Amino acid sequence: MEEAKNSNDLGHGELNQWSVVGKVEELKTKSCRKVFMKESCNLALFYVKAKNRFYLTNSACPHARGPLEQGDIEEAGDSYTVTCPLHYYSFDLETGESSTGLRLAVYKTEIRGGDLYALTPRPVSLKKLS
Ligand code: FES
Secondary structure, eight states: OOOOOOTTOOSSOOOOEEEEEEEHHHHTTOSEEEEEETTSOEEEEEEETTTTEEEEEESBOTTTOOBGGGSEEEEETTEEEEEOTTTOOEEETTTOBOTTSOBOOEEEEEEETTEEEEEESSOEESSOOO
């Protein structure tokens, strides 16, 4: 498995690792859902049907920890954004960038066979991990 270090490093020198999120066909049934990262922050998994593409981000908004998995997804030119339900800041799902200057942590995903994999500092799951 490929390992890489990026700006989503939790600050403990951990290398990112690929782990299975779930079955692609099942994950496509919801446009937003919460994903749990072991002993760390929760993530939000978005599925944009128009692009047939998944995006994985932190679930807590970088402004004041609003629940982004409850946000609205909107088309913005070539990309898509999620709008936080608390104060309506929008973040690009691909880059995490926002017009406010705040940046949302985003994570790579990849489909292998029928499974969706995520590249994160710690393993992820659809169920809470301790
Ligand atoms: S908490 Fe998300 S915009 Fe304020």
